[in-house]
Amino acid sequence: MTDREKHIPYLRRCVELSLLARESGNTPFGALLAGPDGTILLEQGNIEITGRNCTGHAERTLMEAASKRFSRQELWNCTLYTSAEPCAMCAGSIYWGNVGRVVYGISEKHLAELTGEDEQNPTLDLPCREVFSRGRKPIEVIGPFPEVEEETAAAHAGYWK
Numbered sequence: 001m002t003d004r005e006k007h008i009p010y011l012r013r014c015v016e017l018s019l020l021a022r023e024s025g026n027t028p029f030g031a032l033l034a035g036p037d038g039t040i041l042l043e044q045g046n047i048e049i050t051g052r053n054c055t056g057h058a059e060r061t062l063m064e065a066a067s068k069r070f071s072r073q074e075l076w077n078c079t080l081y082t083s084a085e086p087c088a089m090c091a092g093s094i095y096w097g098n099v100g101r102v103v104y105g106i107s108e109k110h111l112a113e114l115t116g117e118d119e120q121n122p123t124l125d126l127p128c129r130e131v132f133s134r135g136r137k138p139i140e141v142i143g144p145f146p147e148v149e150e151e152t153a154a155a156h157a158g159y160w161k
């Protein structure tokens with residue numbers, strides 16, 4: 001198995017989490033935190049609607065939980081997996097939370113095509129690599145993954161107006 005292939009089961013789990021979020025009345029996004037040995041430490045779906053919280057994106061909510069549970073040094077050796085590329089807010093929380101690696105399924109550009117003109121997700125056009133490039137530490141970013149594009153997009157099918 002190549003290093004790239006090792007990420008795919010985690011991204012598939014993020015898609016499952018995105019579907020669970022959708023079933024629970026939220027937008028279809030899911031994220032998880034994996035430790036240095038690949039153990040899944042935390043899982044999180046989007047909670048912005050049921051939580052009535054505009055910052056309830058899956059990744060930012062995951063980072064809040066992660067920073068309560070783990071030290072900054074521990075988080076630097078962890079990987080945040082997410083169904084869709086983190087927005088600028090979530091990239092900020094990953095940066096401040098000190099997670100060293102991000103792996104995502106579909107790009108923000110692709111997400112913008114899926115969400116279209118829907119006011120509920122006015123997708124930003126600011127790739128997370130650009131956000132991290134203005135920072136003071138080298139956060140590794142891997143994505144998009146064409147291998148999971150279809151199933152990730154399927155979790156959004158019929159959701160956005």
Ligand SMILES: Nc1ccnc(=O)[nH]1
Pocket residue numbers: 027029030046056057058059082084085086087121
């Ligand atoms: N990548 C994401 C975009 C929008 N909402 C989320 O929870 N996650």
